[in-house]
Structure formats: structure tokens, C-alpha cells
Amino acid sequence: MNSGKFSVRSRISSFKYAFQGLWSLLKYEHNSRIHLVAAFSAIIAGIVLNISSMEWCLVTIVTGLVFITELLNSSLENL
DSSP states (O other): OOOOOOOHHHHHHHHHHHHHHHHHHHHHOHHHHHHHHHHHHHHHHHHHHTOOHHHHHHHHHHHHHHHHHHHHHHHHHHO
């Protein structure tokens, strides 16, 4: 583990790397783009159907799990 002091600059660069990874996922993985369209569709359906706060939480959790699984799958495939 790095025992260096906290640096705002290093935190910002770590977010930069994370967003580059997400962009790479969307750019090179066809299924991730399908999942993104499905996520937007679920959000639009939630707005139209006026779902409850608990249902929004569940939609958010499930959508996040789908993207995490896709990231893990893509990482394993590339290894």
C-alpha cells in the first residue's frame, strides 16, 4: 500500500482513470452499449410509471450490478 499523504491531485487522476475505463468499456464492448440502452429504458419507464423511492433504489442497485458484472466479464475475457 502507498503510505504517501493524501493528495487532491492524485484523487482527481484516479477518477480520470476510472472514467477512461468506463469509456473504454462502452467503446469496445458491444454488450455494454446494450446494457446502457436498457438502463436508460428502465429510467424512462420509471419516470413514466412514477415508481416509488424504494423501487428507484432497486433499479439503481440492479443497474449497477449489471454494469459491474459486465466490467468483470470484460476484464476476465481480456485476460
